[in-house]
Amino acid sequence: MPIAVHRPSTVLPPYVLDRLVRYGSARLRAFASDTLALDRHLLAQRVSHRRLSITTAQAPGTPPGQPWRLVHSADQGNQLPGRLVRGEGQPDSGDAAVDEAYAWLGATYRLYWEAFGRHSIDQAGLPLIGTVHYGQGYENAFWNGEQMVFGDGDGEVFQRFTRAIDIVAHELTHGVIDHQGGLLYRDQSGALNESLCDVFGSLVKQHHLGQQADEADWLIGEGLFGPAVTGRALRSLARPGSAYDDPLLGRDPQPAHMRDYVHTQQDNGGVHFNSGIPNQAFHRVAVALGGHAWERAGRIWYDALCAPQRRADCSFAEFAGLTLQVATERFGVDSAEEVAVREGWRAVGVWS
Amino acid sequence: MVVSDLPSLQDLQWLHLSREGGVAVMPGLRRPCSIQLDECPEPLRETLRGLLDETLPCAVAPEEAGRGDRRYFLLELVFAGQDAPLRLCVPEEAAPAALVQLWRSGGAGT
Numbered sequence: 001m002p003i004a005v006h007r008p009s010t011v012l013p014p015y016v017l018d019r020l021v022r023y024g025s026a027r028l029r030a031f032a033s034d035t036l037a038l039d040r041h042l043l044a045q046r047v048s049h050r051r052l053s054i055t056t057a058q059a060p061g062t063p064p065g066q067p068w069r070l071v072h073s074a075d076q077g078n079q080l081p082g083r084l085v086r087g088e089g090q091p092d093s094g095d096a097a098v099d100e101a102y103a104w105l106g107a108t109y110r111l112y113w114e115a116f117g118r119h120s121i122d123q124a125g126l127p128l129i130g131t132v133h134y135g136q137g138y139e140n141a142f143w144n145g146e147q148m149v150f151g152d153g154d155g156e157v158f159q160r161f162t163r164a165i166d167i168v169a170h171e172l173t174h175g176v177i178d179h180q181g182g183l184l185y186r187d188q189s190g191a192l193n194e195s196l197c198d199v200f201g202s203l204v205k206q207h208h209l210g211q212q213a214d215e216a217d218w219l220i221g222e223g224l225f226g227p228a229v230t231g232r233a234l235r236s237l238a239r240p241g242s243a244y245d246d247p248l249l250g251r252d253p254q255p256a257h258m259r260d261y262v263h264t265q266q267d268n269g270g271v272h273f274n275s276g277i278p279n280q281a282f283h284r285v286a287v288a289l290g291g292h293a294w295e296r297a298g299r300i301w302y303d304a305l306c307a308p309q310r311r312a313d314c315s316f317a318e319f320a321g322l323t324l325q326v327a328t329e330r331f332g333v334d335s336a337e338e339v340a341v342r343e344g345w346r347a348v349g350v351w352s
Numbered sequence: 353m354v355v356s357d358l359p360s361l362q363d364l365q366w367l368h369l370s371r372e373g374g375v376a377v378m379p380g381l382r383r384p385c386s387i388q389l390d391e392c393p394e395p396l397r398e399t400l401r402g403l404l405d406e407t408l409p410c411a412v413a414p415e416e417a418g419r420g421d422r423r424y425f426l427l428e429l430v431f432a433g434q435d436a437p438l439r440l441c442v443p444e445e446a447a448p449a450a451l452v453q454l455w456r457s458g459g460a461g462t
Contacts (some may be wrong), residue, residue: 077447140374140383143420158376167375174420185419221376233375250379265439266370266426268418272377 065120067109068127071101074134078121081147082131097132097162104168105130111207115294116302121175141167143174156228164221170197170205182308188315190271199301202237203294213286213293234328237283240276256280258349277348278316285344296337300327320345359431360456361401365390366430369455373418377403403450410446425451
């Protein structure tokens, strides 16, 4: 899959790179050759990651219902996973970022276990590996295919990313999605990938706080902004497009309806933009059903994520169809859940 | 795409550069910049072509570059006689230091 040069929506297949190596100019030959080497390196890395995951999963771990957390520090460098600071069951380290990561990874594990019976990222007790203090003033958090990584922020625009429980849960959910068949990180399937991370990120926060759907703030990344920024959070599921409006960062660009769908080459086809649409659909379903959002709306979304027929390039409409199907199967035809799901997707324009 | 479609860097007219991705995707953090190469003095063009030669092997498919909220640099290369730009995605952790410096400077100094 990782190929070097692409035009919009076009990717050079490996056989073309092979041809380049054989027939191209000296510069292009070198480029293509390096790219193939990189691809093979990444492929080998991926195979080795898979082996590592299998090995780790087979290693004696915690029993179902028990997390296995390993929180490291990169000590402002870029080496991963870095120095192990706090392992499972160890006391507070005194380092706020380490202890937040440890606590929020535990809270995320608990939602997945208590609400859905899921034993960690891979359903088999995979260790939850996190690294904090990554880079210098690093303004991001990500899942690298193996572990979660959190920057400290610069203190002015962003604070440390472990402050927000839903950000830690968001990144862990990227791992869950990867282990659940994946969602291609581009266009609508990529926006669904992002939306599911926000949905389960918000549910982890609500579960941790014991909140009902109408008590939750439905924000992602509240508390991350530093003093230099005007804004409440990175995103809002309740009101996409309203999370921040700041001279430095710009205005929250998320749409809440298909008529405002953002067509762009930025951000992998707008995955963090258009996730506002399924986010809004989920919020509508959860609020319509009331109670704890993870019990019914969350259950439906989780079942749809795990449905064996779900494709990696799933569109909004296809995912909506899955949620309706699982709502009907779990709660019955004409149930309140089925009606709420149908109305939720209709309200955001995915269904007319 | 076939081999003959790939243009030479000698024909590069414009370079557009921005930083994409991340869990906190915000318009103000992309900091896009554009450089018109055919108006640069030849030594600077040569420097930029050298930078691109260094950068090209680091590029990956966009789905890989941004996956899981990882950040990456998006380069759009506009060549003479080509309708559509070539787009390259370079993961942040693999980007040459000179490319990061170019982005930070917003193209200044080129």
